[in-house]
Amino acid sequence: MRRQTAWHTIRQLDAETYQISEPLGAVEPRYGVRTVNMYLVLGQVRAVLLDSGMGIGDLRTLTGSITRLPLQIVNTHYHWDHSGGNARFAQRAIHALDAAALAVRPDLGDLAQQMRRPAAQAVLPAGFDVDSYVIDAQPATHQLADGDVLELGGRSLRVLHTPGHTPGHCAFWDQERGMLFSGDAAYQGAMFSCFADCDVQATVESAQCLAALCGVRLVCPGHLDSFADSGWLQQLAAGLAAAASGRVAAQRTSEFVGGREVCFDSFSIWLPLA
């Protein structure tokens, strides 16, 4: 099932799990990533929203139309396109190593200029004001650690600390349903390990950790479409290891991204400029 609001695209993955997507690539095309996702994960007594997107559109009304359960934001990592809606929710959790960065208003560079392009204006919701758009950064109210279990009532998510993309990046594992919420540690597109606080070796090891999970049926990533896993996480881990060790050469560099891109069939990885 799929429905569309003035901004968000909602896909129901099962009776208690919703993917909510935003058209990131229409607003900021220079990363080459079409969409950013958050996930509304319902238990019997409470719900979590894994990430809060770009802070555009009425996320509170949207989540309220799906569930009345008490709702907490749980961030995969601090980046603005995953935490932009945090301030609209009272309860916000993130790994301890990303907590300081989450509390600081991000520098959005010349994003406003990108948002004024006609292609961006065509998808931004009516009434959205580029000039007053800021990410209202707020400190986390809870901190996460590897191995924590988020108990939702009849459903639980295990916190998997998967650093590399950021120091405190986490994935979330619903073992019973075989659903892996992989954030920016694994998706089928251009992945990034080239920013100032990225760690390439940790990116490889985190992918290996995800590839070692038994019983992954559905990967629910931070960008692009969810997909059934049949060995792809192993391919990702092997590809990232080959890229990191220099066994596969970069195809291009980008000044905007600040990296060099090593490409594989179903994904690529941006590494720091040499």
Ligand SMILES: [Zn+2]
């Ligand atoms: Zn990110």
Ligand SMILES: [Zn+2]
């Ligand atoms: Zn991201």
